[in-house]
Each structure stands twice: as C-alpha cells, then as structure tokens.
Amino acid sequence: MAGVDWTRMGMGPIPATEKALKKAGLAMEEIEVIELNEAFAAQALYVIQEGGWDASKVNLNGGAVALGHPLGSSGARIVGTLINVMEQHDYHTGLATMCIGSGQGIATIIKRP
Structure with a gap:
C-alpha cells in the first residue's frame, strides 16, 4: 500500500507496485499479467x-x-480475475493493483506453482 497527494487520486498504483516489487525482490519485467482497476479510462x-x-x-x-x-468488492473481483487469467494462460507471476480514494493505492503480487 502506498499513497500520493490526494489531488492525484488514481495514481496510487504506481508507488504501490514499486513497493510490492521491491518487497518481493522482482522486476516489472518478471510480471506476466496485470489486473489494474480502471477507476476511469484516463486513470488506467x-x-x-x-x-x-x-x-x-x-x-x-x-x-x-x-x-x-x-x-466494496472490487479488490476481490480483481484478484479473482487475475487468478483465473493466470490459470487459463499458465502464468506464474501476476500483479493485482488498484487505486483507492484520496490518493491511496494497493498492489499484490500473486505467485502460483
């Protein structure tokens, strides 16, 4: 989880993803698929x-x-969709991320065998 200035609502996934990648010891190039919440098209x-x-x-x-x-359940929808896509395409490393009102963002890296 990370945050940006509240006037930049929707941009939180960028620092949240950087933080999650660092914690997991991964580079963005190692992510095979991404589920990004589209608060609105321009934000995505x-x-x-x-x-x-x-x-x-x-x-x-x-x-x-x-x-x-x-x-209230966007996060569950995003993670569920990510896992389904990973299984369908035999991907092993995926990223689920979304913006949260008032400048926050969250990112989760999913690994499957």
Whole structure:
C-alpha cells in the first residue's frame, strides 16, 4: 500500500507496485499479467504509461470498464480475475493493483506453482 497527494487520486498504483516489487525482490519485467482497476479510462492509461507497464499484459479479459466496478468488492473481483487469467494462460507471476480514494493505492503480487 502506498499513497500520493490526494489531488492525484488514481495514481496510487504506481508507488504501490514499486513497493510490492521491491518487497518481493522482482522486476516489472518478471510480471506476466496485470489486473489494474480502471477507476476511469484516463486513470488506467496514465498508470500504464507513467508506470512503464507493458500494456499487452494489462486486463487481458477487460477491466472495470468491461467487467464492472463493484464498490466494496472490487479488490476481490480483481484478484479473482487475475487468478483465473493466470490459470487459463499458465502464468506464474501476476500483479493485482488498484487505486483507492484520496490518493491511496494497493498492489499484490500473486505467485502460483
């Protein structure tokens, strides 16, 4: 979990991801798939660009714009979708991340055998 100035709401996934990668001892290039919560389209595009993420790895089944943004359970939806995509494509390292109101962000790295 990390935060940015509240006026930059939606950008929290960038520092949260950097923190999670450091803690896991991984580089972004080692992440095979990313589930990024799309609070809104411009926010997701900004995070992908500023984070230097490979857009071809992000939201393979569509993000919140396509699948929905269920308030109170978005995190569960994102992690569940990530695990399903990892199993479908035989990926072993994935990233689930989302912005949280007032400038916060959270990122979780999922590893499967």
